Amino acid sequence: MQCKRAARQVYRIYPKKGSVCGVYKERQRHVPQRDELWSDFVVVLSNYSEIHGLSFTYLDKVYGFKTMFKRR
Numbered sequence: 001m002q003c004k005r006a007a008r009q010v011y012r013i014y015p016k017k018g019s020v021c022g023v024y025k026e027r028q029r030h031v032p033q034r035d036e037l038w039s040d041f042v043v044v045l046s047n048y049s050e051i052h053g054l055s056f057t058y059l060d061k062v063y064g065f066k067t068m069f070k071r072r
Contacts, residue, residue: 001013001015001019002014002016015048015054016044017045018044020041020043021041022039022042025040040059041059
């Protein structure tokens with residue numbers, strides 16, 4: 001992945017088409033602490049451009065598997 005330093009401890013990340021990334025999701029305060037994933041996984045459908053941005057789709061876990069995902 002390409003990235004550029006935007007400020008101190010701040011980076012802009014430019015994933016490429018076909019990359020799989022985790023997107024952080026904030027934990028809600030009323031939900032008890034558990035060992036669960038608090039992110040969504042996405043697959044990037046297009047390269048980033050200044051005009052159009054980025055296209056992606058979410059991935060869901062395949063029932064019965066721990067590490068297999070499919071497009072929503």
